Amino acid sequence: MSDRTSESEDRNVGNGYVEVDSSLVEEASSGDNMAVGGLLKKGPWTSAEDAILVDYVNKHGEGNWNAVQKNSGLSRCGKSCRLRWANHLRPDLKKGAFMPDEERRIIELHAKMGNKWARMAAELPGRTDNEIKNFWNTRIKRRQRAGLPIYPPDICLQTINENNSSQDMSTFATADTAYPMLLPNNNLEIPSVEFEYLQVNQPLYPSLLDPGSGLHTQALGSTSSSGFMLSTMHPVKRLRESESLLPGFSGVVSDVLPVFSEYQDEGSRKIAKSFGGSSYDYSLSSSSCLLPGSHAILNGDCSSSEPISWATKLELPSIQNSDTQIGNWGTPSPLPSLESVDTLIQTPPNEQAQSNCFSPHNNGLLESVLYESQALKNSKNYSSQLTSPVSATPGDVPFGTQENDAEWNVYAEPNSPLGQSVASVFSEYTPVSGSSLDDAQAAKLLPVSCFLIDWFKVKQEVEWGPTCCEENSQNLCQMVSPRPDMLLGSSWYGSSSEHGKEQSNLTDAIGALLCEDFSYDCRPADAMAGTCSRQWDMSSSICQISENH
DNA sequence: AACTAACTCAACCGCTCAACC
DNA sequence: AGGTTGAGCGGTTGAGTTAGT
Numbered sequence: 001m002s003d004r005t006s007e008s009e010d011r012n013v014g015n016g017y018v019e020v021d022s023s024l025v026e027e028a029s030s031g032d033n034m035a036v037g038g039l040l041k042k043g044p045w046t047s048a049e050d051a052i053l054v055d056y057v058n059k060h061g062e063g064n065w066n067a068v069q070k071n072s073g074l075s076r077c078g079k080s081c082r083l084r085w086a087n088h089l090r091p092d093l094k095k096g097a098f099m100p101d102e103e104r105r106i107i108e109l110h111a112k113m114g115n116k117w118a119r120m121a122a123e124l125p126g127r128t129d130n131e132i133k134n135f136w137n138t139r140i141k142r143r144q145r146a147g148l149p150i151y152p153p154d155i156c157l158q159t160i161n162e163n164n165s166s167q168d169m170s171t172f173a174t175a176d177t178a179y180p181m182l183l184p185n186n187n188l189e190i191p192s193v194e195f196e197y198l199q200v201n202q203p204l205y206p207s208l209l210d211p212g213s214g215l216h217t218q219a220l221g222s223t224s225s226s227g228f229m230l231s232t233m234h235p236v237k238r239l240r241e242s243e244s245l246l247p248g249f250s251g252v253v254s255d256v257l258p259v260f261s262e263y264q265d266e267g268s269r270k271i272a273k274s275f276g277g278s279s280y281d282y283s284l285s286s287s288s289c290l291l292p293g294s295h296a297i298l299n300g301d302c303s304s305s306e307p308i309s310w311a312t313k314l315e316l317p318s319i320q321n322s323d324t325q326i327g328n329w330g331t332p333s334p335l336p337s338l339e340s341v342d343t344l345i346q347t348p349p350n351e352q353a354q355s356n357c358f359s360p361h362n363n364g365l366l367e368s369v370l371y372e373s374q375a376l377k378n379s380k381n382y383s384s385q386l387t388s389p390v391s392a393t394p395g396d397v398p399f400g401t402q403e404n405d406a407e408w409n410v411y412a413e414p415n416s417p418l419g420q421s422v423a424s425v426f427s428e429y430t431p432v433s434g435s436s437l438d439d440a441q442a443a444k445l446l447p448v449s450c451f452l453i454d455w456f457k458v459k460q461e462v463e464w465g466p467t468c469c470e471e472n473s474q475n476l477c478q479m480v481s482p483r484p485d486m487l488l489g490s491s492w493y494g495s496s497s498e499h500g501k502e503q504s505n506l507t508d509a510i511g512a513l514l515c516e517d518f519s520y521d522c523r524p525a526d527a528m529a530g531t532c533s534r535q536w537d538m539s540s541s542i543c544q545i546s547e548n549h
Numbered sequence: 550a551a552c553t554a555a556c557t558c559a560a561c562c563g564c565t566c567a568a569c570c
Numbered sequence: 571a572g573g574t575t576g577a578g579c580g581g582t583t584g585a586g587t588t589a590g591t
Contacts, residue, residue, distance in 0.1 A: 134558055
């Protein structure tokens with residue numbers, strides 16, 4: 001460590017304070033950084049200055065920092081004194097590297113709070129906001145470089161659990177007090193039905209949108225031809241990386257595309273009605289609200305008066321300007337670089353302003369996804385022309401063959417924000433030799449299932465009204481759960497009997513995940529309380545959901 | 550050994566907010 | 571009500587250190 005640090009550490013051994021004498025004051029005033037003409041000194045603190053400050057605080061207590069300079073002879077501004085005291089001279093400071101449990105705590109806290117360093121520091125005795133901030137920023141960079149997600153899956157789930165057990169998720173009013181990051185702006189009167197289920201899974205999405213994750217790279221638009229970070233790795237490494245992370249997220253967004261696409265076409269109109277007939281595009285505008293990801297994107301910052309709240313607030317590169325947004329679905333649009341995404345991730349939940357949530361100019365992952373969706377649509381014809389006789393629709397493609405991989409690569413428009421996402425999905429999750437998903441592979445789809453099910457539910461609510469579980473006056477509720485094949489887009493799989501087995505296996509694998517592994521549905525509180533159980537019926541591809549009141 | 554890139558961390562800056570006048 | 575001041579917070583910068591080539 002630098003001299004600066006060792007200097008401080010030496011001084012803090014035993015929390016002892018140095019007697020201040022006039023020579024120290026002289027020494028403190030004679031530093032190289034001492035500006036002439038009575039200007040305040042800047043730069044590293046000397047031990048003499050530290051001694052003066054410590055002595056002063058011992059005598060007069062903390063606070064009134066501007067008086068320090070006046071009364072102690074220090075040529076430092078009050079701000080600088082406060083910072084020096086708080087970060088280095090305070091007797092209760094814990095020095096040294098973070099312990100593993102502290103690191104985990106920081107991650108947990110960040111998942112809940114976002115970049116609220118001071119609040120996080122309050123939860124970690126002896127640690128300063130600056131320390132935590134530096135740790136976090138370093139960590140983000142490191143993990144981004146490694147292609148790792150910021151939040152480990154267990155922390156995501158833990159956040160969900162804590163969230164579910166601590167509040168009634170059916171109302172924003174209670175939720176925002178505990179987990180501001182989880183919530184859309186509560187200044188807006190948003191019909192809760194549209195968001196009820198989406199809230200539940202929000203904590204998962206930070207990982208999904210994590211700048212370090214492959215998905216994030218895709219979603220937010222790596223401009224490189226590879227697009228998908230992990231896809232550039234050696235397969236073995238990619239597998240290892242992806243498994244160590246949030247399983248299943250790399251590339252899986254493409255699974256959702258048909259849903260988004262359809263939803264954009266049909267749902268937005270209907271949802272628009274539910275919001276008073278305004279003509280905003282729900283699919284677009286909801287991205288910052290509904291897709292919890294970075295704290296900027298998801299934790300309730302759907303409320304900016306700016307067209308792109310998180311973009312403008314964070315001083316993103318100009319590519320985030322409205323001029324360069326996705327104007328129509330046929331035109332690829334520049335998307336934030338990883339660096340800017342990094343910034344997004346660090347943005348605190350509640351700092352964005354109001355009402356951006358429903359701006360038609362919103363931007364973010366969802367737009368990217370929707371763009372991809374449209375790109376996929378557009379590319380269908382193109383692809384089929386190129387590669388006939390093989391159908392360009394995923395559903396008609398047997399998984400796990402090189403021919404098909406090639407096909408997918410054609411299908412996934414390389415210039416699109418999601419890059420090779422479509423190809424990535426099936427190259428990542430489909431066994432080379434087999435057709436069905438094994439447990440590990442199925443497990444990877446778990447978070448995706450969550451993602452998919454959310455969107456399907458929104459769609460359900462739009463088209464059919466509140467879910468049957470909500471409205472059913474009886475205790476037993478049987479609901480036709482989102483069939484995986486529907487979620488994955490029936491058009492993708494088509495009706496080709498040739499690929500029926502693959503499709504069926506995939507369907508059931510995901511269905512089982514949706515139904516069993518990911519054990520909340522119906523009302524989140526019920527699921528978490530164990531009063532709602534689920535079972536996947538492979539014969540009917542229906543998820544039976546029972547409420548056990 | 551020399552160079553370079555990445556990392557770490559202390560410190561500064563700009564901003565917001567509350568208290569006070 | 572409006573201006574001033576102090577305190578605190580979060581983002582950014584830059585110097586020093588470390589690791590890799």
